[in-house]
Amino acid sequence: MKITFLGTGAGLPSKDRNTQTTVLDLNPLSNEYWLFDAGEAAQHRILNTNIKLGKLTTIFITHLHGDHLFGLPGLLTSRSFQGGEGRPLKVIGPRGIKLYVETTLMLTGSHLNYPLEVLELNGGEVLTINKVSVNVQPLKHGISSLGYRLKFPPKEGRLKQQKLLTAGIEPGPIYKEFKTRPVVTYNGEEYITEDYKEHPEPGKVIAFFGDTMPVETERLLADHADVMIHESTYLDGDHELSHKYFHSHIDDVIQLAAECHVKMTLINHVSNRYTKDDIEALTHQLKNSHPEFNFQITEDYLSYEI
């Protein structure tokens, strides 16, 4: 799978950073994309990638602030003309998202040529979308803000080729049966296929956060995540100020990652006040002061394989 950041800024767009937009490519699990937030110009950013809007099946909106949402209506309508015809799309977000989408489409006389389902959540729900478990938790941001913890299905263990050969089972279509069925009959003998496979690999966990200041529910999202995507609007400076504006300070993110045993933290929602040089210097400082913290401060068009 691949996570691509198409908007990593906070609040306002800048020449370098678009507002919040992140895409998850679900290959090889399935040939589709999921979008997390749709900042203004999300569709323009997508045009610069090989992502096809027709293959976009689910959009997760974290909260209704404009820097996470103003790109949604245009993207929805363009999808009709970019391979989306007849292909259902689901939009998931906090209360108010349905009114926003329906009102915008209605007032602008826009008609979609595909089924659109808009799902409003409070947090606390667990959904299953294409075998992926999605745990939704409320965050703390002044307005309703959600975080999404995606748990992917375990990866089937590989076949123990040598053991199969020793048992006289030669490569061929029968191997596919060993991969997919619990019991297989071959030359009149029954085989329990589990005995011929490595242990399955646990499914990956991705935790995607909306804007938030520290709150207990964050732990439910971050617990042992392989990748956590978290805002840090305040990469340095005044801790209290960040909480006054319902945002996170880098120290909060470091603490959360450590306490929840997060393997990799990708930091987004970066304030425009930090220049490229600032980010480089801050990254360097953080690597020195917190060598155990595995992180990257994201930038637009960065891709991360998981």
Ligand SMILES: [Zn+2]
């Ligand atoms: Zn924001």
Ligand SMILES: [Zn+2]
């Ligand atoms: Zn916000």
